[in-house]
Amino acid sequence: MGLLCIFKICSLNTSSQTLTPFLFLGFRTMCAQYCISFADVEKARNNIQDFIHLTPVLTSSILNQVTGRNLFFKCELFQKTGSFKIRGVINAIRGLMPTTSEEKPKAVVTHSSGNHGQALAYAAKLEGIPAYIVVPQTAPSCKKLAIQAYGASIVYSEQSDESRENVTRRIMEETEGIMVHPNQEPAVIAGQGTIAMEVLNQVPLVDALVVPVGGGGMVAGIAITVKALRPSVKVYAAEPVNADDCYQSKLKGELTPNPCPPETIADGVRSSIGLNTWPIIRDLVDDVFTVTEDEIKYATQLVWERMKLLIEPTAGVGVAAVLSQHFQTVSPEVKNICIVLSGGNVDLTSVTWMKQAEMPAHQSVSV
Secondary structure, three states: OEEEOOHHHOOOOHHHOOOOOOOOHHHHHHHOOOOOOHHHHHHHHHHHOOOOOOOOEEEOHHHHHHHOOEEEEEEHHHOHHHEOHHHHHHHHHHHHOOOOHHHOOOOEEEEOOOHHHHHHHHHHHHHOOOEEEEEEOOOOHHHHHHHHHOOOEEEEEOOOHHHHHHHHHHHHHHHOOEEOOOOOOHHHHHHHOHHHHHHHHHOOOOOEEEEEOOOOHHHHHHHHHHHHHOOOOEEEEEEEHHHOHHHHHHHHOOOOOOOOOOOOOOHHHOOOOOOOHHHHHHHHOOEEEEEOHHHHHHHHHHHHHHHOOOOOHHHHHHHHHHHOOHHHHOOOOOOEEEEEEOEOOOOHHHOOHHHHOOOOOOOOOOO
């Protein structure tokens, strides 16, 4: 396993940023119909650069051999609060902060399976703002404990999107709080787009990025950024076949939410894409790959044991996609692939699922 990190861009300030966007007419026209533009991502980078880590990019010769491609792993599991979510949250919170302390929000509120909630709790604590996180009862214990450790209040809901939203609305009314949506808030989407700015510097010859998708905030922000800076680079979304609303939406050409709460080990991608992320995904994401539960479990365990990285199963979704048979249909010219390892908040008390995982028939790497 190797380490790739461009140390000269640790501050990610304007003077060190070497990428120049391709401002061709087609992209400028398309930006008008999206909730964010690349300019918003650039602004987000400046807003958050002093509050986040420049996460490293790692490589694995074994996984390169298995896939026949050069794989690069953007390690957001090393990010503050253990996932990429802090990027969007810091950008959103800083946008809410007034010039005087008297005008601070009375509270911030969100619903989250865990990672966004942790990030919001951490960011709100930095600014001295009360945070209320609506969490499904099924969220991993480690994530719920972390939210509380950062000083936020947890309010429980059922697993469905409808229940989360109803409880969130009630809490907003009771606390007079401001909602920071986990994936449809434009400032959050722009913050997640900063991942791509880093990747394009750290892996200059990258041909594609593979990104797990739930609500779509990360893949939408990345797609806006990649198609502005390096339009030839592919952006692929990856999701569980048990939560394949993104795949179905692309297939049908219209927003198609999951009909019921999906059952998947990848708890971070159980949400459906939404009204703000869908147009970006529809137009700028090149393809969507779905993977089975066994493929996710196998890929997660493979990264644990071969790369010594304690990723959560949601991060394993992108790895599983690249290992899948379907991905073999991708042109061999797409050689250099960066997989975003979205987080590492693993509930170690639940790893009994590992014993139940079966190696997919087409995969032969022993863990």
